[in-house]
Amino acid sequence: MDGQPITDRELDRELARVVGQRPLTPVAIGQLREATLAQVVDRTLVAQHLEQTGFGATDQEIERELQRIRKRLEQQQLTLDQYLQRSGLTRDELRRTLAWQIAWPRFLEKHLTDPNLERYFQQHRRDFDGTQVAVAQILLRVESPDDPQSRAATISTADKLRSRITAGELTFADAARQHSVAPTAADGGRIGSIGRRGPMPEPFSQAAFALDTGQISPPVVTAFGVHLIQCLEVQPGTKNWQDARPELEAAVIQHLFRWAADRQREKVKK
Template structure:
């Protein structure tokens, strides 16, 4: 089971049977996510080293609800796709889980009690995990993998860049007017920086809405993928040292970005890392799928 599928298995495996009579914390296209489901996932989290504040507990719950929403979207998608999976394939995965538990000195009944699951639900989780793997397989060809490797050479060669940014926050609830105001402000700051009326560091110190502001916007070295927002990383790695980006939109708001240092990586051939390339490409497919499903979905958060 590769890394991506293992992750999906965890997500699918954490969910428990919804109870229609229970408190609903969210609904996804009309399907409820219950408080019991939320509590079951939270119970799997490692204990905090220090007591959480009420605000931190609330944030943790909201983040967990977001995970369950994604899991629900994947389930709904796979039900619609109706990708065939042989019972023997499910039994093979179930047997592998039993063997792993035995190596850990655990039993299947004990695991089911601890996870709040039934054998039927575990088998259903494996079936959907295998369906997702089959769907992803239909999206992958050797040509696509080689092209993905070429497009993301900086990542696979472990090149890093040191970036600074000026960010003005604009979350999901921001109005079009607020968004335009943020973009206009950054465009004005960019013009001042290019005209040498203001240094990038001073612009960050005076205007950036990020903890990095006192350091002139410096956030240190970043990789091409998985470390910062994709839009941010793509723009940063396209810059020359000292160049200032156009206004870049990310999930966090609007940015001006500059690169202050670049550390080249080591050249590596596709054939040497083909497994890693495929794992990363599978992750991208899943993220793209979720993004598309979220755009179409009707999601309501009703967490008490």
């Protein structure tokens, strides 16, 4: 892309790394391949952004890393060409990998600062300060989870049910008792309090923490089916940004990656 091709071999290698030894259905592998391709494309965009904004690795830096690799290989009585053959890499692919390993930490060193961490915390406080959200859910089963049309039909059903609830035709609790397939249905869908990072699936938690008390989410898709979520109560947390530093750093790194990819994507479109 933008003069730098993404080969099937690179994609297959990254997919093998992600899948590992997990047994997956052909449909699941196809979905994972699409997600992996999107990740590889984004990393290529980020690498281009780093190169164009002064964070890219120089030829001298890459050569120094290659020399270190050669010395390590000599101790194993291997040449660089033998290593490349065993790894399924070309020299260009290895150089791109080394360039990334140099440039990305350099970019993070510039942007992953205490002021930026604190600013991100203030903007997303509820996600990091230990807030608990009491929620109820309506879970609708997708009859054929691998069929996009079946999933879309269930989302449409959830949308219509949400409209009936917000119009006052029935309460969320009554709708849960009548339509939810979750074990919580008999209790009006009440799950109890959840944290931002567990025990519910990430799409569920993300949607729940975006709600204020009384609000109902749009349909949320997880591996369990399609959910409607109602926020019953928000219990604020007490952590500061330093208490939450490990998870805060991980979130900011993801944010910076997406930000750089989006910036470069817009630039490529122009």
